[in-house]
Amino acid sequence: MIELDAVSKVYRAGTVGVRALDAVDLRIDDGELVAIMGPSGSGKSTMMNVLGCLDVPTSGHYRIDGLDVGLMSENRLADIRNRRIGFVFQSFNLIPRTSAVRNVELPLVYAGDGARARRSRARAALDRVGLADRAGHLPNELSGGQQQRVAIARALVTEPAMILADEPTGNLDSVSTEEIMRLIVELNTAGRTVVLITHEDDVAAYASRVVRLHDGRIASDERRAPDPGSGDAP
Numbered sequence: 001m002i003e004l005d006a007v008s009k010v011y012r013a014g015t016v017g018v019r020a021l022d023a024v025d026l027r028i029d030d031g032e033l034v035a036i037m038g039p040s041g042s043g044k045s046t047m048m049n050v051l052g053c054l055d056v057p058t059s060g061h062y063r064i065d066g067l068d069v070g071l072m073s074e075n076r077l078a079d080i081r082n083r084r085i086g087f088v089f090q091s092f093n094l095i096p097r098t099s100a101v102r103n104v105e106l107p108l109v110y111a112g113d114g115a116r117a118r119r120s121r122a123r124a125a126l127d128r129v130g131l132a133d134r135a136g137h138l139p140n141e142l143s144g145g146q147q148q149r150v151a152i153a154r155a156l157v158t159e160p161a162m163i164l165a166d167e168p169t170g171n172l173d174s175v176s177t178e179e180i181m182r183l184i185v186e187l188n189t190a191g192r193t194v195v196l197i198t199h200e201d202d203v204a205a206y207a208s209r210v211v212r213l214h215d216g217r218i219a220s221d222e223r224r225a226p227d228p229g230s231g232d233a234p
Contacts, residue, residue: 002028002051002162002193007060008216009046020046022216023060028195030161033188035196035204038213045166047213048197052085052164053077082110086155086163090170092147094139094154101126101135104154111158125153129183145176152183162193169203181206 009021021043028034038044049055050062053069056077062069064080072080081087094103104122113121126132129149139147148168155163165184169177185206188194196207204210212220 001030001065002026002195003061003063004050004057005061005063007050007057007062009043009050009055010058019216021050021057024216024218026211026218026221028193030193031188031191032209033185033194033196033207034209034211035198035207036211036213037198037204038219039199041215042213043216044197044199044213046216048164048166051195052087053080082107083158084160084162086152086158086160088148088151088155088163088165088168090167092139092144092151092171094147094150096139099136099138100131100142100150100153103139103150104157107154107158121157122153125157126150128156129153143176144172145179148172148176148180149183152180152187156187160192162195163187164195164197166197167199168196169198169200177203 004024004026007021007024007026008019011018011020024043024047036044036047046055050057056062056070064084069077069080095106101119101122104125105118108118108121123132123135126135129152131146131149131153134142134146134150139150142150163184168184169180172180181203184194184196196203198204208225209221209223211218212222
């Protein structure tokens with residue numbers, strides 16, 4: 001369970017302070033699929049950084065399963081990022097001259113897993129996203145949709161409780177977007193908490209809850225049935 005309690009984030013530029021988040025209260029329960037939306041400058045990117053433990057609040061409290069992130073050491077935060085949160089980014093963030101399977105292995109390298117265990121788990125993760133036969137391919141030998149599947153496999157390889165996806169379809173065409181979103185919905189249906197940062201209504205339509213930000217505050221928090229047209233209805 002994720003809980004933000006009066007979380008604010010202020011960035012300083014000399015003597016000027018920019019309040020990117022302003023006393024945000026938010027709770028995301030285990031197993032939810034939540035889309036966080038808003039225009040440019042609304043606080044989406046800052047929200048992603050806080051949720052992903054890439055940044056800490058200026059004030060307020062961010063808790064993961066009751067543990068206050070603001071009280072954690074840098075090493076503990078790194079461990080949370082590596083083991084409890086799987087990141088998926090718009091630009092894929094794959095290492096260009098490294099095979100798909102080695103890209104997927106990277107979080108396990110940082111975690112200190114042995115080479116044989118890393119390779120086995122990475123291949124299993126690629127199989128889960130339908131790319132077992134592309135394990136030896138370089139990123140430039142894969143389509144955009146396939147590269148994002150590799151990125152999702154990399155996010156899954158440590159078996160994290162939460163997937164944090166920042167504009168995961170922003171570089172994809174409509175067909176690849178639907179494929180990736182169906183995969184994300186499948187992961188959520190299997191029990192993973194998923195938080196989508198997006199500005200696209202058709203992507204947010206896959207979520208059962210949409211949180212909209214405006215000027216660093218929550219403007220609306222809507223729970224709804226996912227759009228059957230998005231392909232995720234029972």
